[in-house]
Amino acid sequence: MSLAVRRIAIIGMGLIGGSLGLAFKAARGGKIEITGIDTNELSLIRARQRGAADSVTADSKAGAAEADMVILCTPVLQAAALVKEIAPYLKPGTILTDTCSTKSYLIKEIAAVLPAGVSYVPGHPMAGREKSGIEAADSTLFCDKWYILIPPANSDAAAIEAVRRVVGWTGARITEMEAGRxxxxxxxxxxxxxxxxxxxxxxxxxxxxxxxxxxxxxxxxxxxxxxxxxxxxxxxxxxxxxxxxxxxxxxxxxxxxxxxxxxxxxxxxxxxxxxxxxxxxxxxxxxxxxxxxxxxxxxxxx
CATH class of the missing domain: 1.10.3660.10 (6-phosphogluconate dehydrogenase C-terminal like domain)
Incomplete structure (x- = not known):
C-alpha cells in the first residue's frame, strides 16, 4: 500500500528544515502543503518569504495535528522533548521522521511516547554547511548526498516507502543502516x-x-x-x-x-x-x- 503524503509539517526552519522545504516545493509545487514550525518568529517570516513553507506557526501541536508527515529538524535533545509534546495531537496514520545526527538515543526516547497508529522512520541527511539558519537554506543542499534511513525493527513498510519517496524529492541518495552502526x-x-x-x-x-x-x-x-x-x-x-x-x-x-x-x-x-x-x-x-x-x-x- 502506498501512503499519500500531501501535508508536511517541518519543525525547525533552520538550515536543514528550510532546505527540505525549498527542495520539496521545487519538486512538487502546489501538490503538497508545507507548514513551517519554529519558535523564532524571524525564521518563520523568512521561511514564508523564501517559499520554504506555505504556512507558518510557532505552535508545534497545532502545526503538526493535521500533517500526513512530521519532520523534526531540531537538535536531538529538543527533538526528543518535542515528540513528547506533540504525540497526543498526531492523527492516526501520521508518519514521523527526523534529521538528527544520532539515532540510538532518539529511537529509544520516541518509542516510549509514540502513539498507536503513528509510524516513526528515523532519518539523517549527510549534508550541511558551517552556517545555520533559514538564510543559509538551499533547495539543492541534499542533491547527490547520502540520506540515511534507520528504520527500527518491525517498522511499517508503507511508512518507510513513504519517507523514501518524500526524501527522493530532494535528489538525495537514499540508503538504510542499523542504528548502532x-x-x-x-x-x-x-x-x-x-x-x-x-x-x-x-x-x-x-x-x-x-x-x-x-x-x-x-x-x-x-x-x-x-x-x-x-x-x-x-x-x-x-x-x-x-x-x-x-x-x-x-x-x-x-x-x-x-x-x-x-x-x-x-x-x-x-x-x-x-x-x-x-x-x-x-x-x-x-x-x-x-x-x-x-x-x-x-x-x-x-
Missing part, C-alpha cells in the same frame, strides 16, 4: 571531525603569539576549521547522545596524535613521513571511491 560511523566521519576543528580553533587561545597567529592564518587553517562555525546547540546535543562512539573515536584520535608528537620530539623522520604518506594514500582512495559512487545513477525515482 550509524552512530559509530557518524562519530568517526562527522562528529569527531567537528570536535577536531573546534579544538584547533580553541588551540589559538593557548598560543603565546595569538594575535600574530590569527593575522597570519591562511586558507589552510580556514579550510580545516570551517566546520567549527557550526551550531553549538546541535553539536553539544550530538555529543551528549552519542557519547560512547564519539569518546571511543576521540581516544583513538588522541593515540594517533600522541604517537606523531612522540616521533617528532625524537626526530624520527621515517615515522613522521609514514604518517603523512599513509594519510595521503587513504584520502586518495576515499576520493576515488566517492567519485565512483557519485557517477552511479540515482535509484530513488528522481
Amino acid at each position: 550509524h552512530d559509530r560511523c557518524t562519530a568517526l566521519i562527522s562528529h569527531v571531525p567537528h570536535i577536531g576543528a573546534a579544538a584547533l580553533v580553541n588551540l589559538l587561545s593557548y598560543a603565546e603569539d595569538k594575535d600574530s597567529s590569527i593575522k597570519l592564518a591562511g586558507g589552510g587553517f580556514r579550510d580545516t576549521t570551517r566546520i567549527a562555525s557550526s551550531n553549538a546547540d546541535m553539536w553539544a546535543d550530538v555529543c551528549m547522545t552519542n557519547a560512547g562512539p564519539i569518546a571511543d573515536s576521540l581516544d583513538k584520535f588522541s593515540q594517533i596524535i600522541g604517537e606523531v608528537a612522540s616521533a617528532i620530539r625524537r626526530g624520527d623522520r621515517a615515522c613522521v613521513h609514514g604518517f603523512f604518506a599513509a594519510a595521503q594514500e587513504r584520502r586518495d582512495e576515499l576520493l576515488q571511491l566517492e567519485q565512483a559512487v557519485t557517477e552511479q545513477p540515482l535509484s530513488n525515482g528522481r
Whole structure:
C-alpha cells in the first residue's frame, strides 16, 4: 500500500528544515502543503518569504495535528522533548521522521511516547554547511548526498516507502543502516571531525603569539576549521547522545596524535613521513571511491 503524503509539517526552519522545504516545493509545487514550525518568529517570516513553507506557526501541536508527515529538524535533545509534546495531537496514520545526527538515543526516547497508529522512520541527511539558519537554506543542499534511513525493527513498510519517496524529492541518495552502526560511523566521519576543528580553533587561545597567529592564518587553517562555525546547540546535543562512539573515536584520535608528537620530539623522520604518506594514500582512495559512487545513477525515482 502506498501512503499519500500531501501535508508536511517541518519543525525547525533552520538550515536543514528550510532546505527540505525549498527542495520539496521545487519538486512538487502546489501538490503538497508545507507548514513551517519554529519558535523564532524571524525564521518563520523568512521561511514564508523564501517559499520554504506555505504556512507558518510557532505552535508545534497545532502545526503538526493535521500533517500526513512530521519532520523534526531540531537538535536531538529538543527533538526528543518535542515528540513528547506533540504525540497526543498526531492523527492516526501520521508518519514521523527526523534529521538528527544520532539515532540510538532518539529511537529509544520516541518509542516510549509514540502513539498507536503513528509510524516513526528515523532519518539523517549527510549534508550541511558551517552556517545555520533559514538564510543559509538551499533547495539543492541534499542533491547527490547520502540520506540515511534507520528504520527500527518491525517498522511499517508503507511508512518507510513513504519517507523514501518524500526524501527522493530532494535528489538525495537514499540508503538504510542499523542504528548502532550509524552512530559509530557518524562519530568517526562527522562528529569527531567537528570536535577536531573546534579544538584547533580553541588551540589559538593557548598560543603565546595569538594575535600574530590569527593575522597570519591562511586558507589552510580556514579550510580545516570551517566546520567549527557550526551550531553549538546541535553539536553539544550530538555529543551528549552519542557519547560512547564519539569518546571511543576521540581516544583513538588522541593515540594517533600522541604517537606523531612522540616521533617528532625524537626526530624520527621515517615515522613522521609514514604518517603523512599513509594519510595521503587513504584520502586518495576515499576520493576515488566517492567519485565512483557519485557517477552511479540515482535509484530513488528522481
